[in-house]
Amino acid sequence: MADPSSYRPKPGQIPDSPGVYRFRDEHGRVIYVGKAKSLRSRLSSYFQDLAGLHPRTRTMVTTAASVEWTVVSTEVEALQLEYSWIKEYDPRFNVKYRDDKSYPSLAVTLGEEFPRVQVMRGPKKKGVRYFGPYAHAWAIRETVDLMLRVFPVRTCSAGVFKRSAQIGRPCLLGYIGKCSAPCVGRVSPEEHRELAEEFCDFMAGRTGAYIRRLEQQMHDAAEEMEYEKAARLRDDIEALRRAMEKNAVVLADATDADLIAVAEDELEAAVQIFHVRGGRVRGQRGWVTDKVEAVDTAGLVEHALQQLYGEESGDAVPKEVLVPALPEPVEPVAQWLGERRGSRVDLRIPQRGDKKDLMATVQRNAQQALVLHKTKRASDLTTRSRALEEIAEALELDSAPLRIECFDISHLQGQDVVASMVVFEDGLARKGEYRRFQIKSFEGQDDVRSMHEVIGRRFRRYLLEKQKAGEWSEENAVEAAEEETARTEDGRPKRFAYPPQLVVVDGGQPQVAAARRALDELGIDDVAVCGLAKRLEEVWLPGEDDPVVLPRTSEGLYLLQRVRDEAHRFAIAYQRSKRTKTLRAGPLDEVPGLGETRKKALLKHFGSVKRLRAATVEQICEAPGIGRKTAETIAAALAAAAPPAPAVNTATGEIMEEAGE
Numbered sequence: 001m002a003d004p005s006s007y008r009p010k011p012g013q014i015p016d017s018p019g020v021y022r023f024r025d026e027h028g029r030v031i032y033v034g035k036a037k038s039l040r041s042r043l044s045s046y047f048q049d050l051a052g053l054h055p056r057t058r059t060m061v062t063t064a065a066s067v068e069w070t071v072v073s074t075e076v077e078a079l080q081l082e083y084s085w086i087k088e089y090d091p092r093f094n095v096k097y098r099d100d101k102s103y104p105s106l107a108v109t110l111g112e113e114f115p116r117v118q119v120m121r122g123p124k125k126k127g128v129r130y131f132g133p134y135a136h137a138w139a140i141r142e143t144v145d146l147m148l149r150v151f152p153v154r155t156c157s158a159g160v161f162k163r164s165a166q167i168g169r170p171c172l173l174g175y176i177g178k179c180s181a182p183c184v185g186r187v188s189p190e191e192h193r194e195l196a197e198e199f200c201d202f203m204a205g206r207t208g209a210y211i212r213r214l215e216q217q218m219h220d221a222a223e224e225m226e227y228e229k230a231a232r233l234r235d236d237i238e239a240l241r242r243a244m245e246k247n248a249v250v251l252a253d254a255t256d257a258d259l260i261a262v263a264e265d266e267l268e269a270a271v272q273i274f275h276v277r278g279g280r281v282r283g284q285r286g287w288v289t290d291k292v293e294a295v296d297t298a299g300l301v302e303h304a305l306q307q308l309y310g311e312e313s314g315d316a317v318p319k320e321v322l323v324p325a326l327p328e329p330v331e332p333v334a335q336w337l338g339e340r341r342g343s344r345v346d347l348r349i350p351q352r353g354d355k356k357d358l359m360a361t362v363q364r365n366a367q368q369a370l371v372l373h374k375t376k377r378a379s380d381l382t383t384r385s386r387a388l389e390e391i392a393e394a395l396e397l398d399s400a401p402l403r404i405e406c407f408d409i410s411h412l413q414g415q416d417v418v419a420s421m422v423v424f425e426d427g428l429a430r431k432g433e434y435r436r437f438q439i440k441s442f443e444g445q446d447d448v449r450s451m452h453e454v455i456g457r458r459f460r461r462y463l464l465e466k467q468k469a470g471e472w473s474e475e476n477a478v479e480a481a482e483e484e485t486a487r488t489e490d491g492r493p494k495r496f497a498y499p500p501q502l503v504v505v506d507g508g509q510p511q512v513a514a515a516r517r518a519l520d521e522l523g524i525d526d527v528a529v530c531g532l533a534k535r536l537e538e539v540w541l542p543g544e545d546d547p548v549v550l551p552r553t554s555e556g557l558y559l560l561q562r563v564r565d566e567a568h569r570f571a572i573a574y575q576r577s578k579r580t581k582t583l584r585a586g587p588l589d590e591v592p593g594l595g596e597t598r599k600k601a602l603l604k605h606f607g608s609v610k611r612l613r614a615a616t617v618e619q620i621c622e623a624p625g626i627g628r629k630t631a632e633t634i635a636a637a638l639a640a641a642a643p644p645a646p647a648v649n650t651a652t653g654e655i656m657e658e659a660g661e
Helices: 039-046 055-063 075-089 137-147 158-167 189-203 208-223 227-245 297-309 331-341 353-375 381-395 447-468 474-488 492-496 509-521 555-584 596-606 609-614 617-621 628-640
Strands: 019-025 030-036 064-071 105-108 117-120 129-131 257-264 268-277 280-290 320-322 346-348 403-412 415-425 435-438 502-506 528-533 538-540
Touching: 019 039, 019 055, 019 075, 030 039, 030 055, 030 075, 039 064, 055 064, 075 297, 075 331, 105 137, 105 189, 117 137, 129 189, 137 189, 137 227, 189 208, 208 227, 257 297, 257 353, 268 297, 268 353, 280 297, 280 353, 297 331, 331 346, 381 555, 403 447, 403 555, 415 447, 415 555, 435 447, 435 555, 447 502, 447 509, 502 509, 502 555, 509 528, 528 555, 596 609, 609 628, 617 628
Parallel strands: 257 320, 320 346, 403 502, 502 528
Antiparallel strands: 019 030, 019 064, 105 117, 105 129, 257 268, 268 280, 403 415, 415 435, 528 538
């Protein structure tokens, strides 16, 4: 590990101008590439006190052994040079997107004498026009099959084309009218190229004018009583419309735009892109990346733009790019995109309307892609076994933790404090054994004290079950029995009969210490405890001053993250449901014996709580299902819960209406 001060440039040596810099390790390999509006300001930030650096940045500067830079004229040049160097050196500490799958595109090889329509994957080639990418290859083939009726472009391979030319007979597609058979000279190279260009124009979204032309030709043929020709044109129009329907209209103004959304956690990020052309979604693709450098959402967006458009030009860069966060500064990136396209590109965040709604859809796809990426290993028994073994080795357990329980605390500014318990067995979630807790021993916000209470309550129930089974002595379970006797009468504690091998808490040293203390107070010493701190994904053990750091690619870390994230999700869902019930509570909820049906009948009869409060007992009795005794109880409860004096608008003197009535 190198000391950054050993290779820090001398004061005044770094220029105060735009540029791109490279950090190299002791072997001369480039490990990080960055750009800056001011090289002096940016590079100086790397050589401050190590304790003040982000952990990922700290790891990078201590791995590096030297730094060098190149001065450029503008920030746009810096952006382009940064992209070129990242592609060339593949630095280990830069964000690098990798496709989460291989997406096929519809390609037209315009560079050939006889252009061919085909499905293509992989890097783009010169002289080929691409449409997509699509989610599935079969979607491309269905679209092409419909369009070949109108645009009979060659689809065969070079070998089939050459063979047909040698024998003087076209392939089957030539006989059934889905290929113009240029191999045997039915059309000239110029006529076939015109067909291919019309195919490309239609796929690019210029559909309206072409269909109107075909409709006019159909009407002309019908007027001239050429009914077979008119029927053929009718079928051609129907085929093109079916091909168009495969891409639903999402933006009514025929917009050409790319929408980029990002879903991220502390370690990884997923990017999803929807390509909209002519108001229709023409393609979709996605990437997943490790966040190996300290980068926020805006930085991820900038890297995604470089990855997406770094090799593109012309119409491949749309007029509009919609993103969840703007790079800082945004002007050089927008200018760079404009240079790639050859005209202005609008880079912005959608604020309202259809574009904002579509961005929400792209965001959901990104979130789902991240979840799938993290959980795709869960179905692999070998991978799950390796994850459990890695956890056992890292935490120095005697055996793999086949049952893991994770606890998380959730609240809203100290109100409605709740906790969750999720269970994973053999690396898989056991949702039927999830449990929820309300914090009862105190009020207010204290995550450490809350964790101590929840762990204690969970394992007291475990001790009760052991006592009932004769596996635990009376004196060791007496305290648990005193607290939980009322809850054991209906048999519910049986749900807590199985102990985990590992307890995971969401938090760091304080939460881990509280959990261990709760177990020690109950005399339980055969259950391991650890905590996963979300900020840096560090694993904390009781009594240890330093965390256990699992490798970023560790299957064990993936499993612990999944367990922790599931506990967090379950706790938040419970806390929100409690908050919703609290907000929905009204004065009628305090009336004993008044159920939902009669409450609805009352509100329907009077129209609002305000009118009900003003009603007499006799008037309340007129509501369906309400007797005099119930009416008196309702009137008394509403009188006791009478609202304060009405609010007055001091500017106008207007009496404000009661909220929610």
